[in-house]
Every structure is written in C-alpha cells, then in structure tokens.
Amino acid sequence: QVQLVESGGRLVQVGDSLRLSCAASGRTFSRYTMGWFRQAPGKEREFVAVISWYSSTIYYAESVKGRFTISRDNAKKTVYLQMNSLKPEDTAVYFCAATVKGIPPTAPGEYDYWGQGTQVTVSS
Numbered sequence: 001q002v003q004l005v006e007s008g009g010r011l012v013q014v015g016d017s018l019r020l021s022c023a024a025s026g027r028t029f030s031r032y033t034m035g036w037f038r039q040a041p042g043k044e045r046e047f048v049a050v051i052s053w054y055s056s057t058i059y060y061a062e063s064v065k066g067r068f069t070i071s072r073d074n075a076k077k078t079v080y081l082q083m084n085s086l087k088p089e090d091t092a093v094y095f096c097a098a099t100v101k102g103i104p105p106t107a108p109g110e111y112d113y114w115g116q117g118t119q120v121t122v123s124s
Contacts, residue, residue, distance in 0.1 A: 009118030
C-alpha cells in the first residue's frame with residue numbers, strides 16, 4: 001500500500017512555471033507506475049502524464065505535451081510535474097496516483113491509490 005501527498009500548487013500568472021511534487025510512503029515506490037491527473041470545476045478528472053517504474057516509458061496528454069515534464073526520484077519516493085508556459089485552461093486540482101500496472105495507463109480507473117490533490121490556478 002502507498003499513501004500520496006501532493007504539494008506545490010498555488011496561484012500563478014499566465015506563462016509562469018510551477019513544479020508539483022508528490023511524496024509517497026511505503027517501501028516499494030519504485031514498483032509503482034505514477035500518474036498525474038487534473039480536475040477542473042464541473043469537469044471530469046483527466047489524464048495529464050504518466051511515468052513507468054524506472055522512467056522508461058512516459059506519456060503526456062496532448063494538451064500539455066511540450067510544456068509539462070513528469071519525472072521521478074525513486075530514492076526520494078517522489079514524483080514531479082514540471083509545468084511551464086502555464087495557461088488559464090491549466091487551472092485545476094492536480095492529483096497524483098499510483099498503480100501496480102507495468103504498462104502505464106491513462107484512465108483514472110486503472111489507478112489504485114490517489115493523493116488529496118493540490119490546487120493550481122493560472123490567472124490571466
């Protein structure tokens with residue numbers, strides 16, 4: 001089992017950069033595929049990025065490709081989401097999630113554990 005705690009969300013301006021962190025508990029962090037999702041008010045939770053156990057496979061949503069970078073540090077049991085060139089449409093609560101599935105999934109239902117989320121607001 002793993003517990004996830006996100007941090008780093010805040011109010012920023014259009015074009016700013018922000019790095020989110022997700023700290024995990026448990027001894028087998030390196031065995032989890034880690035994903036980032038986001039949910040805006042009135043919208044469904046959507047996939048943002050996913051990274052496999054040893055960072056060999058990474059996928060991004062088309063809406064963030066080229067602007068966001070997911071990474072992980074297994075020694076620190078932390079996954080990151082570097083967000084550059086932020087837009088108002090990036091405003092959402094951002095969640096990290098963990099799954100034991102080796103092939104990185106993009107559907108929220110494929111994940112076993114979730115954090116509580118961190119708010120990112122991009123102001124124009």
